[in-house]
Amino acid sequence: MKSLVLAEKPSVGREIARVLGCRTSHKQYFEGPDYVVTWALGHLVGLAEPEDYDKKYQTWNLEDLPMIPQKMKLKVLRESSHQFKVVQQLCKRQDIKELIVATDAAREGELLARWVMEMVKWNKPFRRLWISSQTDKAIKEGFRQLKPGNQFDRLYESARCRAEADWLIGLNVTRALTCKFETPLSAGRVQTPTLAMMMSREQEIKNFRSEEYDTIHVDCGGFEAVWRGANGDGRIFNEQSAQATAAKLQNGRQAVVTELKKSTKSEPHPLAYDLTELQRDANRRYGFSAKQTSNVLQRLYEQHKLVTYPRTDSRYLSSDMVGTLKERLSAMAIGPYAAVAKSLMRGSLSVTKRIVDDSKVTDHHAIIPTDEPLRLSALSTDERKLYDLIARRYLALFLPAAKYEQVAVTIEIGGERLFAKGRTMLDSGWRQAYEGDWDDASSNEEQEHDNQSAWNKDQRLPSLTQGEKLAVKRVMTRRDRTKPPARYTEATLLTQMEKHGLGTPATRADIIEKLVSSDTIERQGASLQPTGKGEQLIRLTSEQLRSPELTARWERELERIARGEARTSSFMNQIRDMTEQLVKEVKTSSAEYKPHNLTNRHCPECGSRLMERKSKRGTRLICSSKSCEYKRSDEKQLSNRRCPQCHKKMEFKIGKAGKYVQCLACNITEKLEEGGGKARKHETRNLIKKYEKQESIGNSLGDLLKAAMAKQEEK
Incomplete structure (x- = not known):
């Protein structure tokens, strides 16, 4: 048998x-x-x-x-x-x-x-x-x-409930929205609250009003001190107040060190990787999408056998692995990892609770190297980059804490207090695994520009004593503007999805890709931005479905089912009730959907305006009339005009401001006259001059045309 x-x-x-x-x-x-x-x-x-x-x-x-x-x-x-x-x-x-x-x-x-x-x-x-x-x-x-099969019955029940919940909510709400508003609209248990979270950030950006402010810096000879003020961050939003404070400091002539605090700080090694943290790091360092990281990681796991199971949510190892830790070091002790790995193998490994903790390991432990001998030459460029992150993090686990001396200085000039900070590394500890390539800034998620106060930045300070008098070399006022919240990158979006319990490490990359492929969000460089379709979709969906709290509650319930702490029947009854409620809300909605992708081109068969729709094969033009099935690929229409910079033929286009030609490579636009279609050369020349001077007139086509037309109207 x-x-x-x-x-x-x-x-x-x-x-x-x-x-x-x-x-x-x-x-x-x-x-x-x-x-x-x-x-x-x-x-x-x-x-x-x-x-x-x-x-x-x-x-x-x-x-x-x-x-x-x-x-x-x-x-x-x-x-x-x-x-x-x-x-x-x-x-x-x-x-x-x-x-x-x-x-x-x-x-x-x-x-x-x-x-x-x-x-x-x-x-x-x-x-x-x-x-x-x-x-x-x-x-x-x-x-x-081998384990008894029925030991995993509860895990199966949890997985089945998740699949059925996604079917009931996803298919019903998607069909309801599509039928009601007569356009393909996709909704889901996880993707909708993720999109809603992005739209909320987009609204914050749109509503943000930038303000000018000043900060005051004093050159004390060898280091720079910053005026902090009563509000604690050193920003002065009144120009006259800033000038008055700067004048007072300038007249002070002499600075006195009134307070000097020195302390030795210890910084423990970062935790081992789970999938989400690895996706974040790969996005920050190499620009990898979450999906790209998952695919490359799967090859390292399955094809090369160099790393452990990838779709884990734990950042710790289990106690039964302790005996294998040196074998893994031995397998990877070549090339850039040889020196540190061999040094660690010579002694006993320091295994602490930050490395091994059975209570924090669920189905799988953290992602670490295996005992398969490493052959770097067999890896592609992307595979090597990702393996490098995992390997260096593994080495860092067994190295001592990094130690540095922190110095905080308070000085006084004419009754005003100023501050400076310095940091001196005493022992690089685990940082030696990164060979000076550790990025402190990238390890802090979503740093907002306005919160990075000038006085809070580290610098190299000279040896100082309390009561020491310092010469005021120069007083400087620097002007800046408050900045809006940053748009999400894949790294910061993954952080927020994890924080709000949206999806699992195994599904988050696919959720992001689904939002991109459904044209509800788009990649703009390193950032993710909702499209016009995504903005309207959120407006049309139920507030309950948009809520991250509801989805997070469902995810917690699924985890309880997997642990045998909750009943499947109770969860599925909630899902069925919610499905009925969500469909009813769509049916009774009085909202309207306005296509965001209408062009100024018209259908040759019925005369209706054409819609632009992106697909894997490129952009297609589709008739906006429901009764017409006309569609074609959006082929470039080249004009006889040549770009004044690269001399290639420019594309002919029609926009709100009329006919124009554009060179996308050089970002040059020429508006065409209504009559003979001749380009206004002086407008192009003026635009080129602006680019050469690096004057900010905006990057969008609308900004360019608006600037050119405004200039014409002034004449």
Whole structure:
């Protein structure tokens, strides 16, 4: 009798088969003396579509909503049905005594296997392979310590509830919004509150009113002191007050050190990575999107076997791993890591509660290197960058705290108090793992410009004594403006999603990508910004669905189900009630949707305005009339005008201000006259002069045209 092993994907199945000695290769499985190893292709089985319950749901009608089946059905997914048939046939073999579930050791992997088991009507024993790395050693150890399958029943129930909740809320609200407002609008249990959070930040930016302020700095010979004032941050919003204070300091001529505080500070090493923290760091340092980090990390885990399980939410290790820590150092002790790794291996490792804490390890421990020998030459550039983050963080875990001397100085000039701070590194400690490349600024999330007070910045201070008199070399007034809150980057958005309990480490990257692909947010350099469609979508959706608190409460309930502390029936009843309520709110809404992407071009078939819609294949133009199906790709229309800088032909466009031509590469725009279509050359020349002088006239097309037209009207 043999054991059937179900892996999550072919690459993992092949590795398990090799380790288990399954040498007979078939097209979709491997076989050996004791095991038959096959695989899924991601999900083989999923929740049935609405039309599988009733044919009427093939057509989207508002009147048919909500769709709330009494019992959720499963169906074999068409695109992977051929592999399902193979698994089904293997399950029915008489010589198969048990199933070993070897899918990903996580909620989604458990769901994948259980749905397959349900569809094939599995009624024999089953056990679970639960490992955190894909090395040969880990696989062998995992098969020696297989766990009872029913030990993970609660994890499966949690995963099933999550999938059914997403189906009920996502499909119903998406259909309701799309039917009601006659345009494709997507909503979901997690993506909608994430988008709402971004819109809230966008509103803060729009409502922000910038103000000018002054700060006063005094050169005391060798260091700079900053006037702080009664409000504590040193900003003066009244120019006359700033000038008066500066004059008073200038007349003081002499500064006296009234207070000198020295203290030795200790800075512990950063915690090991979980997936979210690694995604944040990769975005800050290398500009990786969260999805890109997940994909690269998966290759390091699965293909190269160099790192442990990636989709973890823990930043700690478990106590049973302590004996393996030096083996991992030995495996990575080459190239840039050799010196520190070999130094650590010579002594005993300092393993503290900041490294090992069983109470803070859930399904999987933190992401660290495995004991697979490192070959840097086998890694791509992106793989090497990501591995470097994980490797250096691992080395830092076992190095001592960094120590530095902090000096805070208060000086007085003419009754006014000024401040300066300095920091001297005494022992670099764990920072030596980063070879001077540790970025203090990047480790602090969402630093707002206005909060970075000048007096709070560290500088190198000379040796000072209390009561010492200093010459006032120069008094300087610096003018600046208050700055609005920064738009979210992927790093800061991941932080907020984690803070508000939106999604899981495994799903957050996909949520961001879904918002981008649905044209509700867009990437603007390193920032993420809601689109006009996203702005309207939030206005049209229920306040309850927009609330991060509601989604976070659901996520906590799912975690309680996984721990056996909550009932599935109670959770699903809440979801069904909420689905009915959300659909009802859409049906009774009096709001209107106004297409944000209308162009000034017209449909050649019906005359309606064309809408611009982005897709993976580029931009397409679609007729805005519901009764017309005209669409085409948005091909560039080149004019005979050439760019005055690069001399390439400029694109012909039509905007609110009329006809114009534009060179996107050089950001040059020429407005065309209404009559003969000739370009106004003097406007172009003036614009070029402005660019050369680096005058700020705005970057958008609207700003450029407005500036050019205003100049023309003045003549």
